Amino acid sequence: MAVKKKFPYKAAFVACNGGCRATSGEQGCKDGCIGCKACVSKCKFGAISLNEYGVAEVDEEKCIGCGACVKVCPQKVIHIHECANWMVVKCSNKSKGQEAKKQCQVSCIGCGICQKTCTAEAIKVTDNCAVINEDLCLSCGMCVVKCPRHAIYDLRGIIN
Template identity: 70%
Template sequence: MAVKKKFPCRAAVVACNGTCAASAVSRCKYGCVGCGNCAAVCRFGAVSLNENGVAEVDEEKCIACGMCVRACPQDIIRLHECANYIVVRCANEDKGKEAREACPVSCIGCGICEKTCTAEAIHVIDSHAVIDESLCLSCGMCAVKCPRHAIADLRGILA
C-alpha cells in the first residue's frame, strides 16, 4: 500500500543500532529485545526485524501512526521528521565503560557530538546523545565525528 506523504513528513525510527543480536538477555538492557510487537501492529508493513532480530523501519512505507511506538516494550521507537536525516541509533543510558561492554556501537556520552554541533541541536542527556530536531540542520557533522557510530545518517551518505 503506497501512501503519499506531504513534506515535511514524519516516520518512526528505532533507537537501536541493530548490529548486535536482539534478545531479552542481551547485555544492553536499553536495546531492542526482538519481540516483534512493533512489526505485528504495523498495518503498512513498514516495520520488520533484521537478520539480528532488531526492529527496523522502512520510512517509505511508514505513515507515522505511532502504533509501533506504543507497542515497543523498550520505548526505543519514536517518531521523527523525515526532513531530518540524522538520528541517534542508541538509547543506552549506561556510562562509558559499561556502555562499551554492552554494545560495540553504543553511545558512551563522550560529548564530541555536542561540541561539534554548530546549531546546538544535540546534547548528552542520561549518558547518551539526544537531537532536538527543531534545531538540527542535518549537516551530519555529529555523525561523522561520533567515535562509536551511534549517530547515523538515514540516507546512508555520511559514515
C-alpha cells in the same frame, strides 16, 4: 505498497542498531530493541520488520507516522521523527562509557563530542546517550563525522 506522502513527512525510527543484541542478562544492553515483534504486529501498513540482528526496522516508504508502534514498544526505542532531519542516534543505551563499550561495539558512550561539535546546539547527552532535538538540527552531519562510536547516522547514507 508505498504510501504517497507530501514532504516533509513523519515516520517511525528505531533508536537501536542491533550491535548489542539487547538482552536482560548482565552482559547485554538492557535499553535496546529486544525483537519482541509487538511493533510488527501492531503496524497495519507492514512498515516494520525484524532485520538480520532481530531488531525492528522501519520501511519509511510504507510508514505513515501514526505512532501505533511507539505506543506498544516495551523498550521505548521507537520514536516518530521528521523525515527532513537526516541525522539520528541509533542507540538507546543508558550505560556509562566503559560498560556501554562492553555491551555493544557501536553504542553511544555519552562522551559529549557530538554535543560540543554541534553549532546548532541540537544535541544533548542525556542519561549517557546523545539525543538530537530535531527542531534545532541543521542536518549538517558534523555529529556523524565526529562520533567515535558511529552511533549517529545520516539516514541518507551520504556521510556514514
